[in-house]
Amino acid sequence: MSFTSTQPFAVGDFQITPLSRSHGNDQHTALLSIRQGKGSQTRDRVYTFKPEFKTQDSALMYAAAQGRYWLLNPASLASPSNSR
Numbered sequence: 144m145s146f147t148s149t150q151p152f153a154v155g156d157f158q159i160t161p162l163s164r165s166h167g168n169d170q171h172t173a174l175l176s177i178r179q180g181k182g183s184q185t186r187d188r189v190y191t192f193k194p195e196f197k198t199q200d201s202a203l204m205y206a207a208a209q210g211r212y213w214l215l216n217p218a219s220l221a222s223p224s225n226s227r
Contacts, residue, residue, distance in 0.1 A: 148176075149203050154214055156180070161206035162189075163199050170195050171202035175210050175220075190220055 151160035162174040173192040180186050192209065196202040213220050 147199055147203070149207065151176075152210075157214070159207075159210035159214070161203050161210060163196075163202035163206065164191075165199060166195075169197045171197070171199050173202040173206040173209070175206045175213070177210070177213065177220075188220075 147165070148160055148162045151158050153159070156179050158176075158178040160176040160178070162176060164172045164174060166172065172195060175190045175192070176187055177190070178185060178187045190209070192205065194205065196205065209220070
């Protein structure tokens with residue numbers, strides 16, 4: 144299992160990092176890291192999404208889209224299971 148990320152993007156106090164996890168055999172999971180704060184006051188939430196993707200790029204694009212959507216609607220990732 145390996146992880147890949149794209150360039151993080153920052154908006155205000157938040158740093159959004161799209162990630163993907165490879166399971167081999169054309170199976171990739173999209174993940175999203177949302178980091179806020181600095182130093183000992185840093186808070187990082189990582190969300191894992193349920194759809195599996197055939198390519199790493201499609202998983203990263205999905206994670207980036209979820210990050211942009213979260214910026215518009217922060218309650219969108221407020222589910223107790225932290226996954227969609």
